[in-house]
Amino acid sequence: GKSGYDHYMLKEIHEQPSSLRQCLRGRVNELQGSVTLEELDAVVEQEFASPVQFVACGTSYHAALYAASLLQQEETPATATIASEFTTDRVPVNDGSLVVGITQSGETADTLRALREANRAGATTLAVTNTVGSSAARAADHALYIRAGPEIGVAATKTFASQQLALLLLSVALTGRSSHDDIQSLRRVPDQVQTILDTSSARAIAAELVDSQAFFFIGRGMHHPVALEGALKFKEITYEHAEGFAAGELKHGPLALVTEDTPVFAIVTGDGGTARKTISNIKEVEARDAPVVVVTDGVSDVERYADHVLRIPETDECSAAVLANVQLQLIAYWVANEMGRSIDKPRNLAKSVTVE
Numbered sequence: 001g002k003s004g005y006d007h008y009m010l011k012e013i014h015e016q017p018s019s020l021r022q023c024l025r026g027r028v029n030e031l032q033g034s035v036t037l038e039e040l041d042a043v044v045e046q047e048f049a050s051p052v053q054f055v056a057c058g059t060s061y062h063a064a065l066y067a068a069s070l071l072q073q074e075e076t077p078a079t080a081t082i083a084s085e086f087t088t089d090r091v092p093v094n095d096g097s098l099v100v101g102i103t104q105s106g107e108t109a110d111t112l113r114a115l116r117e118a119n120r121a122g123a124t125t126l127a128v129t130n131t132v133g134s135s136a137a138r139a140a141d142h143a144l145y146i147r148a149g150p151e152i153g154v155a156a157t158k159t160f161a162s163q164q165l166a167l168l169l170l171s172v173a174l175t176g177r178s179s180h181d182d183i184q185s186l187r188r189v190p191d192q193v194q195t196i197l198d199t200s201s202a203r204a205i206a207a208e209l210v211d212s213q214a215f216f217f218i219g220r221g222m223h224h225p226v227a228l229e230g231a232l233k234f235k236e237i238t239y240e241h242a243e244g245f246a247a248g249e250l251k252h253g254p255l256a257l258v259t260e261d262t263p264v265f266a267i268v269t270g271d272g273g274t275a276r277k278t279i280s281n282i283k284e285v286e287a288r289d290a291p292v293v294v295v296t297d298g299v300s301d302v303e304r305y306a307d308h309v310l311r312i313p314e315t316d317e318c319s320a321a322v323l324a325n326v327q328l329q330l331i332a333y334w335v336a337n338e339m340g341r342s343i344d345k346p347r348n349l350a351k352s353v354t355v356e
């Protein structure tokens with residue numbers, strides 16, 4: 001059942017501290033500053049000649065974008081491709097390639113086809129999935145389980161968070177790069193998510209913004225996939241127009257849509273170059289009178305430019321991307337709830353998409 005929650009989605013959002021703990025269990029060694037993914041020993045030892053290629057659909061594609069950024073940050077070339085756009089003629093794959101299909105259900109037709117084509121071309125394949133024994137787990141040479149537990153709500157919430165964390169582990173395992181600090185921040189994520197669930201002001205903010213015309217989400221670097229995911233979740237369950245952009249892209253077109261009726265959600269953490277640049281983009285939308293909601297750790301002075309603030313605990317940018325997403329899940333949920341939408345079963349959508 002829903003354990004007292006009005007919807008499975010809210011229950012599953014609240015299960016994240018425990019599902020994230022499950023994802024980490026037995027996989028991180030704080031003393032050695034290392035990550036062990038037993039099921040992937042063979043993959044980790046292999047050398048790959050071409051970039052690591054992540055393929056996925058929908059929310060899982062946002063996890064793929066995040067994973068590619070994690071590897072690129074460690075100077076390991078990586079790409080993310082929408083599974084339905086992945087063909088071995090356009091994306092070169094051979095026996096020196098590693099192709100990683102990310103699919104929580106393990107049954108998404110587009111992702112299965114990409115994995116099977118990659119297999120035929122001789123690539124090493126890995127499925128990152130929630131479902132033991134799923135078609136993806138069987139189609140790929142290797143499987144990494146995200147251990148999120150069953151998800152009933154059609155909108156992916158806890159499975160996305162667990163994909164992010166599992167992909168953080170995978171990137172440490174593949175690049176062999178990690179410090180004691182990195183491992184400690186991984187370890188802290190479940191408790192930090194709990195802090196957000198206990199303190200979020202998303203419900204009150206949602207009530208104020210519910211009558212808007214459209215909703216925009218911006219982020220840069222690790223927070224770009226989070227902006228895309230924030231918008232996808234929002235449109236799925238509210239049926240309102242929502243779009244996510246790379247913060248720097250606003251001025252290349254979307255800014256034309258920004259008015260006092262289009263709230264802009266911006267993710268800003270730390271106080272480095274990435275944060276400074278996103279703050280400049282926030283000033284551009286503020287000048288058009290758009291309500292600005294910032295998701296921030298409070299390290300920079302971004303709150304000066306915000307109408308509303310969604311606080312997350314301070315951590316590194318990679319882990320912050322997991323935390324920021326939780327605030328945006330809550331925003332989508334509370335706006336949809338305010339509008340009386342069918343949150344667990346949005347119109348026209350199915351939990352697993354088994355046609356191409």
Ligand code: F6R
Nearest residue numbers: 058059060103104105108155156
């Ligand atoms: C959005 C959502 C979908 C799925 C997509 C892929 O909330 O759930 O976008 O992410 O259909 O599903 P999986 O991960 O099962 O391959």
